[in-house]
Amino acid sequence: MSKILQQIRIPHVFTLLTGVIFVCSLLTFVVPSGEYERETRTVGGRDRTVVVPDTYEILPKHLSARGLLFQDEVVGTASPASLESFLSAIPRGMVKAADIIFFIFIIGGVFGILQATGTIPAVLGAVLNRLRSSWKALTIVLMTAMAIGGSTLGMGEEFIPLVPIFLIVAKEIGCDRIYGVALVYVAGAVGFAAATTNPFTVNIAQEIAGLPLNSAIPFRLLFLVACMTVTLIYMLRYGSRIRQDPSTSLIAEDDFVLPTDNVEPPPLKAGHLFIVVACVAIFVFILYAVQEMSWWLTQMAGGFILMGLVAIAVSRLPVREATLAAVKGMEEMTVAALVVGFARGITVVLEDGQILDTLIFSAASVLQHVPKYFAAEGMLAFQAILNFFIPSGSGQAAVTMPLMAPLSDVLGLTRQTAVFAFTCGDGFSNMVIPTSGILMASLGLGKVPYDRWLRFMAPLLLQLLAVAAVFIAIAVAIKL
DSSP: HHHHHHHOOOOHHHHHHHHHHHHHHHHHHOOEEEEEOEEEETTEEEEEEEEEEEEOEEBBBBOOOOHHHHHOOTTSSSOOOHHHHHHHHHHHHHHHHHHHHHHHHHHHHHHHHHHTTHHHHHHHHHHHHTTTTTTHHHHHHHHHHHHHHHHHHHGGGGGGGGGHHHHHHHHHHOOOOOHHHHHHHHHHHHHHHSSSSOOOTTHHHHHTTTOTOOSHHHHHHHHHHHHHHHHHHHHHHHHHHHHHOOOSSSTTTTTOOOOOOOOOOOOOOHHHHHHHHHHHHHHHHHHHHHHHOOHHHHHHHHHHHHHHHHHHHHHHHOOOHHHHHHHHHHHHHHHHHHHHHHHHHHHHHHHTTHHHHHHHHHHHHHHHSSHOOOOOOOHHHHHHHHTTTTOHHHHHHHHHHHHHHHHHHHTOOOHHHHHHHHHHHHHHHHHOOOHHHHHHHHHHHHHHOHHHHHHHHHHHHHHHHHHHHHHHHHHHHTTO
């Protein structure tokens, strides 16, 4: 496996995603088209469009010379993705992902302001000074915190601006860029997959499946502990290896020079602590509002702007300096934000050719004819594969759970097991699929080549999927 991965050379993220969009456009000519009926249902305080089970119908493909160049739609048929559809997929993807894109820009600007006030470097310096003697303890504390945020609150995009900060941590403890990105991204992604109260996956899936919200918490907590134990062991082993011999790093040729190298962090002052407390309080309220007031990215972005204003007022940062810091922070998020739009373009062309529902229907049909233990593991595999095409937890839940929940009844599985298979399949695959905007944005900020990331993640991903498979078998056995 490692020799194969060493031979993989992945192009730039924008080139890669454009190529995936092109391949998916070609698939719309080959894969049969079809569709489910959909209905609007209030889930988690928000109106969501979900599929209606047992309504799948095959659609004839409308092929024409004009359709090769321009979308030539005819009522009652499906039109494969045209050249026009392919070329416009990226800008249309950016339009559909506009809320996430601008959210990333705004939190980047706010983190730029916090950096300019000295809050981030001062707090980081204090943490490093306290735990400098034990890099393992530092790793465990930081990754556990990130995992809890991902598992309970579904944090993902919020972690992106932290990547440059965690690179500094990795540099200080003698590790590489991969380790720095993994400290924040892998921890958050594992927590997101091992969801306990994640509002964007487990809560939505449970409500669609007709289950009590936040049910089966003890089982999920045990699963989170098991996954984080595996992850921390893997991380500490990798860190120990490259600390002892830097040439064993997967990016050994990287000199790991950071803009903040050789710059002493400012001392931690009362003003810094006040800013931290204020920002934490605002963030806690944002998370409460997401759960109880149906806030979404637009309102959340406003909350982050308030953080920036508080930091400016407390630190007495000149307006011009604060503005320049915010602009610089947004500039650093440019690639990260645009990657999300590129990735969304994949879903756009699949919807143009109306083949997404066909993929879902085909998988559900296969699962109906296998024993329940295999079917449960098949749900995990299906959700993981589908996540390549629908890299959105809430979006995937809305599309698949109306089908997987009743299917589990037919198979003799509990609906809770179907939800668990969904959260695992959706979550863990996020750590390797190039269509995950958060992953590619994090790698872009960390300047970690995608092929090197695959070599790093492959063994850990297999271990995590093995843990998930075991827990799914347990869920079937105990009728979770």
